[in-house]
Amino acid sequence: MGDKNAPQGLAHKVFSARHRAKLLLPFCLLVVGIVWSSSSLIPFSSMPGSRVYLRQCATCAPEAVLSGDNLEEVGGSTTLQLKESLNVQDGRHPQADTRSQLAAGKNSKAGDARSGKNAALAGKKPRKTLVPDLALSATVETEDSPLGRKSFSKEDDEEDTQPDKPVEMEEMDILRTELSAALMQSEKRAHGGDTRITGDLYANGDRYALRILDEIRSNSAPPSENSSSTDGGSCKGRYIYVYDLPSEFNVDLVKRCDSLLPWFGLCEYFQNSGFGRVVAPEGGKNDSSQILQPAKRWFNTHQYSLELVSHARILKYRCRTDDQSKASLFYIPYYGGLDVIRWHWALNATNEKRDALGRKLVRWLENQPSWNRRGGLDHVLVLGKISWDFRRQITGDWGSRLLEFSEMQKVTKLLIERNPWHKNDIGVPHPTFFHPKSASDIRRWLTHVESQDRKNLASFVGKDRHLDPNNVRGALIDQCRNASAHNDCFFLECERDKCLLPAYVTRVFLTSHFCMQPPGDSPTRRSVFDSLVAGCIPVLFHPCTAYLQYPWHLPSNTSSWSVYISENDVKSGKVNVMDVLKKISKHDRDAMRRVILKDIIPKIIYGEPGADIAPFKDAFDIVLENLLYRAAHSPDLEQLSQN
Secondary structure (H helix, E strand, C coil): CCCCCCCCCHHHHCCCHHHHHHHHHHHHHHHHHHHHHCHHHCCCCCCCCCHHHHHCCCCCCCCCCCCHHHCCCCCCCCCCCCCCCCCCCCCCCCCHHHHHHHHHCCCHHHHHHHHCCCHHHHCCCCCCCCCCCCCCCCCCCCCCCCCCCCCCCHHHHHHCCCCCCCHHHHHHHHHHHHHHHHHHHHHHHHHCCCCCEECCCCCHHHHHHHHHHHHHHHCCCCHHHCCCCCCCCCCCCCCEEECCCCHHHCHHHHCCCCCCECCECCHHHHCHHHCCCECCCCCHHHCCCCCCCCCCCEECCCCCCHHHHHHHHHHCCCCECCCHHHCCEEEECCCHHHHHHHHHCCCCCCHHHHHHHHHHHHHHHHCCHHHHHHCCCCEEEEEEEEHHHHCCCCCCCCCCCHHHCHHHCCCEEEEEECCCCCCCEEECCCCCCECCCEHHHHHHHHHHHHCCCCCEEEEEEECCCCCCCCCCHHHHHHHHHHHHHHCCEEEEECCCCHHHCHHHHHHHHHCEEEEEECCCCCCCCHHHHHHHHCCCEEEECCHHHCCCCCCCCCCCCHHHCCEEECHHHHHCCCCCHHHHHHCCCHHHHHHHHHHHHHHHHHHHCCCCCCCECCCCCCHHHHHHHHHHHHHHHCCCHHHHHHC
C-alpha cells in the first residue's frame, strides 16, 4: 500500500515499521472516515445506493422507442432510466469511485470523467441517450451508448440537441399526456385541501410508475383470499415446490458471514432463521422490559436478512410439495443479496465474478423440467437488496446483472426496493425487529402501541448526508433541532451503535406521533417499517420511499396512513415540516393511527417459521397468497412479465 510511483531505492527499503505506520495512519483514517460517514456502510441505516438510486426513481418518464439493432444479447428488459443531475452510470454506487480509488489507487479524475460527474475532465458533455418506454418489451444498451439519467431542466433542453421523435414515441406521448391529466384530476378530487399532502405528489415519470403499480394491484389476490399460510383447508392449487439448490447458492454464502462486509461481522444477525439474536429482556444498554413486548419476540434482525427469513418460512409452508407436477409455484432459494454484497468491497472484484454465480444459477435452472414448462413464469426469487444492485450497466462496476439476464425476465422478483417501472419487481417489507409466534403476541403488542403517551409531535432517527448537500436530511435536521425546545421534534442521531439497538430506536417511535422518513442513499428506508410497527405515522418526502413500492402490503389510500411533503419545498425553505404537522387535527391523527394498527402492522411483520398467527396474516402470508393468485388467475401474466 502507499504511492505506487514512489521511489523504490535503498532509503525507501530501510524505512522502519514505525515510519511506515506514520505514513499510513492518515490514509487509514481517511478510509475509516469515509466508510463511517456513508450510511450504506452502516448495516442498519438506509439502503445503500445514494442519490443515484434515488434519482432512478424520480420524475423520469420513460420516453423513447427501441432500436432492434441495438438490443443487448444478455438482457431483454433492461431499464434504461436516465440519471438526473449527477449523470452517474446505472449500476454504480455513487461512492464506489471514491472507495475504489482509495483502495486501488485509481485516478479520481479519470473516474469522474468516466461516470460523467465532471464532464469537463472528460473533454465533452455527458451524452443523452434514447431510453425505451417500459410498456414495451425490449431494450437498448450498447457499449457505445453509456446510460445516464436524463435531466429535464430547461437548461439541459436548451444546450443539448435532441433527436427527432419517431411516430411511435409521439403516440406514447399522447397516451402519457392523457394519463397524466386523468391522474391529476383524480388526485385533486381525492386530496383537495388535504393537509396531509404538501407539494406535488407525483411528477410525470412517477405517474407512469403509479400506473404500473395499479396494474400489479389489479392482478393481486382479493382481501378475502388473503389468509394465513398456517390456515387449514385444501392445498389444491396452493402447492409450492422449493428447489434444493447446491449449497454454493445459499448455505455457503451464509458461512461467509464474517467476511461479506470488511468492517462488520454479520454472523450473529443470521442466527435464528435470519432473525438474529433475541433481544435481552432487561439490563445493560439493551434494556427493553418496558418497551419491547412481549419478551423474547424481539430480535436483532439485519435489514438484509430477507432471503434467510423467507427461505425459513417457505420450508415450513404447509402446502409445500416434493412433487413438481403438483406445484403451482416454484421457489428459488438463491441468496442473491449476500452474493452481490461480497463483491461490493472486494479489491479483486470483476464484473465476471459479480455475475458468475447468477449465471451458474440460470444454467442450473435451465436443466430443470419445471423451469422449461413455462420459462420461469411460475417461479419466484427473493432478493434482500435493492433492485439497482442487480441491474448493473454493462459499462458499470457496481452490483451484478442478475435481473438483466434474458432468462430472468419472466420470474417474479421480491425485493426490499423494487424498480418502479418493472412489473415483475414487487416490493416487500423490510424485516423489522418484531417476530411474533402467535396471535396473542400480536394483540399484546397492538395494545401496547395503542396505549402509548406520545410526547413528541415528530422525530427523526438517522444521520445527516454531509457528502450529499442536496439531500433533504440536512434541512429536516435543522428544523427538528429548532423545534426540540418545545417537544415538537426529537432527533436521534445514528452515531456509533445507537441505531443498532431495537429498544433504543423503538422507544423514540413509540413516543412520537409522526416519524420523518426522508430518502437516504436510496428512496426506501427500513425505518419506515420500524416506525409503522411502533404506530408512528410516517412523514414521507418522496413517492418512491413507499407509495410506489409495496402494492401488496400498504393501503393504496396513502393519506389514510401517512403524510407527504415535497422534499423540494423543504430544501428551498418554502415549507416547515413542524408547521404542516401541527395543522393536522387530533381527529385525523387518531384515524391514521387506527389504520396503522388494524390494516398495516400485522401485514408488515414476519412471524416465526411454522407459527400459527391466525386470524392475522403477516407479510409472508400476503406474499404467498398474491404469488399463487398471480400464477392462477392472471390471463395476461405472460405479457405482463415481458414488459
